[in-house]
Amino acid sequence: MDALPDKAAPVPAVGGSAPLAGPSPPPPTNPPPSPAAAPAPAMRAASSPLARFWRNPAVKIAVLILALVGGSALFGPLLMPARYQSPTPLQLAPPSFAHWLGTDLNGRDQLYRVFIGARISLAVGLAGALISFFIGTTYGLVSGYVGGRTDAVMMRAVDVIYSIPRLIFIIILINIVEQPFHAWLQGKVAASSSEALRSLPGYSKTLILILSLGLVEWLTMARIVRGQTLVLKNLQFVTAARSLGQTHRKILTRHLLPNLTGIIAVYLTLTIPAVILDESFLSYLGLGVDASQASWGTLLSDGAQAVNPIKSSWWLLVFPAAVMSGTLLALNFLGDGLRDALDPRGK
Amino acid sequence: MTAFLFRRFAILLAVVFCVVTITFFMIRLAPGGPFDRERKVSASIERAERLKYKLEGPEGRAVGEHLAARLGWGGTARARLGEAGSILQQYRDYLWDLLHGDLRLSTKYLNRSVNEIIGQTLPVSLLLGTLAFTLATTAGVLLGAFAAVRHNTALDAGAMFSALLAISVPTFVTGPLCILVFALKFGVLPVGGWGQASQIILPALVLAAPYVAYIARLMRSSMLETLGQDFVRTARAKGLSDSAVLYRHALKVAILPVVSYLGPLAANLLTGSVVVETVFNIPGMGGFFVNSILNRDGFLLGGVVIVYCVLLVSLNFLTDVAYKLLDPRVQLA
Numbered sequence: 168m169d170a171l172p173d174k175a176a177p178v179p180a181v182g183g184s185a186p187l188a189g190p191s192p193p194p195p196t197n198p199p200p201s202p203a204a205a206p207a208p209a210m211r212a213a214s215s216p217l218a219r220f221w222r223n224p225a226v227k228i229a230v231l232i233l234a235l236v237g238g239s240a241l242f243g244p245l246l247m248p249a250r251y252q253s254p255t256p257l258q259l260a261p262p263s264f265a266h267w268l269g270t271d272l273n274g275r276d277q278l279y280r281v282f283i284g285a286r287i288s289l290a291v292g293l294a295g296a297l298i299s300f301f302i303g304t305t306y307g308l309v310s311g312y313v314g315g316r317t318d319a320v321m322m323r324a325v326d327v328i329y330s331i332p333r334l335i336f337i338i339i340l341i342n343i344v345e346q347p348f349h350a351w352l353q354g355k356v357a358a359s360s361s362e363a364l365r366s367l368p369g370y371s372k373t374l375i376l377i378l379s380l381g382l383v384e385w386l387t388m389a390r391i392v393r394g395q396t397l398v399l400k401n402l403q404f405v406t407a408a409r410s411l412g413q414t415h416r417k418i419l420t421r422h423l424l425p426n427l428t429g430i431i432a433v434y435l436t437l438t439i440p441a442v443i444l445d446e447s448f449l450s451y452l453g454l455g456v457d458a459s460q461a462s463w464g465t466l467l468s469d470g471a472q473a474v475n476p477i478k479s480s481w482w483l484l485v486f487p488a489a490v491m492s493g494t495l496l497a498l499n500f501l502g503d504g505l506r507d508a509l510d511p512r513g514k
Numbered sequence: 515m516t517a518f519l520f521r522r523f524a525i526l527l528a529v530v531f532c533v534v535t536i537t538f539f540m541i542r543l544a545p546g547g548p549f550d551r552e553r554k555v556s557a558s559i560e561r562a563e564r565l566k567y568k569l570e571g572p573e574g575r576a577v578g579e580h581l582a583a584r585l586g587w588g589g590t591a592r593a594r595l596g597e598a599g600s601i602l603q604q605y606r607d608y609l610w611d612l613l614h615g616d617l618r619l620s621t622k623y624l625n626r627s628v629n630e631i632i633g634q635t636l637p638v639s640l641l642l643g644t645l646a647f648t649l650a651t652t653a654g655v656l657l658g659a660f661a662a663v664r665h666n667t668a669l670d671a672g673a674m675f676s677a678l679l680a681i682s683v684p685t686f687v688t689g690p691l692c693i694l695v696f697a698l699k700f701g702v703l704p705v706g707g708w709g710q711a712s713q714i715i716l717p718a719l720v721l722a723a724p725y726v727a728y729i730a731r732l733m734r735s736s737m738l739e740t741l742g743q744d745f746v747r748t749a750r751a752k753g754l755s756d757s758a759v760l761y762r763h764a765l766k767v768a769i770l771p772v773v774s775y776l777g778p779l780a781a782n783l784l785t786g787s788v789v790v791e792t793v794f795n796i797p798g799m800g801g802f803f804v805n806s807i808l809n810r811d812g813f814l815l816g817g818v819v820i821v822y823c824v825l826l827v828s829l830n831f832l833t834d835v836a837y838k839l840l841d842p843r844v845q846l847a
Contacts, residue, residue, distance in 0.1 A: 329778050329781075335788075338804075339807060444684055451789065452788065452789065452804055467684075467686055471686060484687075484690055488687040492687065496682040499681065
């Protein structure tokens with residue numbers, strides 16, 4: 168049996184996808200306004216998913232927060248004077264005018280650390296979500312499109328993977344693959360003249376982390392895409408495409424995929440916070456990103472250790488926690504807003 | 515039903531076998547052994563150590579080297595084949611020991627067997643996990659049903675916002691924050707540790723919080739869908755009270771998605787308890803799991819992973835049975 172009932176309700180296709188070569192369903196158009204009963208302006212706005220999405224106040228706040236966090240991760244470290252980047256004798260100083268978020272055990276500026284942490288955490292989140300998007304979409308499309316016994320076996324496998332502690336295997340995997348991968352990378356780029364390439368082995372653990380988290384978080388995406396594909400493949404435009412002699416590959420990529428963009432966008436948005444959460448979980452345990460590179464997880468780990476009965480340096484915990492939770496909350500709100508806009512029945 | 519039970523037991527064995535095999539080879543083939551960090555000792559002592567902890571397979575090595583000699587291989591190729599034979603023998607012996615219920619000795623915690631360590635730590639983790647599991651399911655279902663009934667009110671919006679907040683904040687943030695507020699600021703609950711009833715309150719709450727939220731969201735959307743169905747209208751039309759409609763008719767149907775989430779919930783609680791146990795200094799299996807990887811303590815790691823898997827596969831089995839009991843349309847396969 169399926170562990171979760173598939174949300175098999177057809178989702179209206181989002182406008183603005185790539186122009187289709189073959190026959191495709193007509194874009195959802197508003198019914199021609201009849202002079203007798205002209206729809207109220209609000210009604211007309213409600214019929215466009217994108218307009219509905221933007222009218223949601225939670226979405227606006229979420230986008231603002233994400234822009235703020237993303238912008239400060241990109242430009243924040245560049246704007247700060249160089250002296251903030253190195254340790255100072257000022258250990259565990261509370262927030263002050265000189266150090267807005269205080270300093271840590273080694274006298275490093277906490278604001279700078281949070282910015283750098285945002286870079287790594289966001290990068291891992293985005294890259295991991297992209298990998299899971301590729302795997303999940305392909306798996307779901309194939310499973311749903313082929314159907315029958317193949318579909319049953321593929322979905323049963325997803326059910327099984329769903330209910331094993333995947334992160335525990337990821338932890339084992341990362342710790343075992345890391346050293347050989349590091350050595351291999353070192354050998355590959357040692358002769359390279361590019362500075363950026365030669366610094367790559369330092370990130371070997373982060374790279375493995377991205378890859379393995381992408382390998383963990385694709386299950387929901389696969390399920391949703393498969394459910395939608397099951398519905399879509401029985402619609403007339405697919406039959407029409409096939410009767411015109413279109414290959415399966417073309418039907419999948421040119422006809423089905425564009426109609427899935429909306430639902431994929433929703434779950435891509437929801438996968439990013441999941442991956443960030445996983446990353447910080449591993450880094451917190453000291454098994455993820457190297458301690459020398461701050462991610463939100465390592466910052467929070469430091470912060471949690473700074474909370475003790477003798478002297479609580481609360482600023483080490485509270486600020487990274489606030490930034491990270493705010494980002495995750497905003498991403499979750501964005502995903503929910505997208506879903507509500509595409510599927511108004513849920514509201 | 516008997517066939518179902520039988521098949522499920524076979525699956526359990528297959529899963530445990532695969533897990534044991536994967537874990538064994540991953541840890542044995544990984545660079546870095548359990549004795550690497552210690553002072554260099556003479557070759558004979560090290561060999562005795564390896565034999566004591568069964569990290570050496572002399573017969574397998576002899577077979578491998580013999581085979582190499584027959585093939586006319588020498589040097590490194592011979593040594594490699596010998597090593598492969600040794601590891602294969604270790605694997606065979608390990609499976610044999612497992613069949614006899616012997617999880618072997620830990621290579622880090624000297625003179626303690628894995629059976630003993632798990633015997634001491636598993637009850638702790640189980641108690642914490644069961645408490646969080648009960649909390650997450652009951653509170654989640656109640657909150658979700660509550661929000662669905664008050665659909666589109668401020669209460670609903672508030673409940674759903676706090677649910678999203680709880681999902682977005684990881685346990686290793688809520689944990690230390692709760693310690694900061696409840697233990698250090700107000701001093702109402704202990705900071706951590708294990709042994710008193712008051713010491714389990716904070717960890718269980720922290721561990722359960724994200725899943726309370728997740729189940730509440732699941733329950734709310736499922737309840738909303740159910741409340742719009744015909745049989746609910748019929749129940750209302752025949753004059754049943756609101757609470758009777760809700761609890762006796764709608765809840766039974768709406769709870770099904772929550773039931774199918776119980777398996778993944780158990781898996782997530784297991785992973786989550788690793789963090790919660792470190793945050794609150796609880797002597798459960800989680801801390802030993804993390805340390806066993808860092809110490810390359812292969813047999814302890816294997817033991818913990820086996821226990822985790824048996825727990826999860828059994829829980830998934832129970833979930834399937836519960837689903838069947840609640841929804842007669844489901845065929846057990």
